[in-house]
Amino acid sequence: MHAQSIDEVIDQLDRIIEECLADDSKLAFFPILYRKVTIAVKEGIERKDFDDNERMEKLDVVFANRYLTAYQQFKAGEKPTDSWQIAFDEAHAFWPIALQHLLIGINAHINLDLGIAAAEIADSDLHSLKADFYKINSLLASMAEGVQQEIGRISPVIGILDLLAGKLDERLVDFSIKIARDGAWDFANEYNQAEASQRPTLISKRDFSIAWLGKDIMKPGRFLRVVAAFIKVFERKKVHKIAKALEGN
Template identity: 45%
Template sequence: MTATTIDEVIENLEQIIQESISEESTLGYFAALYQNVTIHIKEKLGKNYFDDDKRMEQLDVIFANRYLTAYAKYKEKKEVTKSWAIAFKSSTDSMLIVLQHLLLGMNAHINLDLGIAASEVTDDKTIKSLESDFNKINELLATLVDEVQKDLAEIWPTLLKILKFLKKVDDFLINFSMKLARNKAWEFANELVKGDKEKKEKLLELKDLEVSEFSEKIINPGILVKILFTIIRLGERGKSSDKTKKLEKLIENKLDNH
């Protein structure tokens, strides 16, 4: 499962969404979010939004293939990065809320994969010219990440009630702000383009470990927050397929309004 164009990325993500719906898998949550972001990136091409449309599509495809390849390997029971291994394994954890599943996917893909993709479309002499478009692609992601908590509360009111009752969950989510994720991904890309093969392998190993450690915090955020998440989970009624469809529609409407 690999793509060579942005259209193929969208098609492959649709395949994952439909597969997840038929299998009642929570993996459809992240795929639904990712597909809508990709569609809107495609719509920006050719409209003088990005500085370099050709390079941006190349970045988008390389970036997406990191996820598509990891997903395919997981389904074939092959080894993937620690970050994706945790996200995929957690898809069978019935006690995680939708927001946790989304954060696990975003953590692996943005904090690990995005920097790698950026380093593969540039080198140490040209990476500076990518920064503007790099920030723009993140702006589209940020429109979702910053508001996903509120949006999910519209679907499952229990989430909204608890967030109003105790701000502790907000404090937990602040640790995964898009701005922080974007800045770290950019720093990681710059480190990668400057290193030789041996240094790059070491950087990848250390980054994967760092990202996977944060994944564990998303799964186990502490006793108090975990109790709150358990209560929220009880309010998230319905099958995984129903939640995927609701999330897909909600995200689509949110992006249409931006």
């Protein structure tokens, strides 16, 4: 069922988190993070931080519904986009670390879903959305440090690396978000300018590319696999304990 408001998005994310935790599924990790982002957007709308706050709520809801629909399709045994299918297939996989589970969800949602949602909301006036679209990047980047602290509690090795790296890793996260955002904006423009009959093909091609990025996240090169395996040895193993840490508890 599609959400009709930002409060309904939060309610549906709560249900997904509860369902995933009951199933001991690592798919709980991404919606926990996404719920925090959604609440931050809601608070920004209430403070009137955006140029068009009513439109920003519409964007948030349309954007969220792409994830909610993909999750519902997966649970019903239907086929979501390849980008999300790769993420969902890892629900009970042992070796991927918590950070990989978060990154593969972010990959699908920002790199594929965000551009589509922006183009659909803006219709023929996409340029007027650009300022608010880019404010989302600042919001995501501002949350990076808090998320890293929580990841550090889950994965002590990452916590040590975070201390050693100082602010470098936070700048890298900010840089990665910026790249994803810029790519999403470029795709939004391409999608917006295409004829309606061409859009399914554009989505299919984009999905194929983003799915490949997802595969790289879950199965990186040999060196990064060794690093991830080392992190995994010391990382919390229980899904509900990782979930509590991500929630800040």
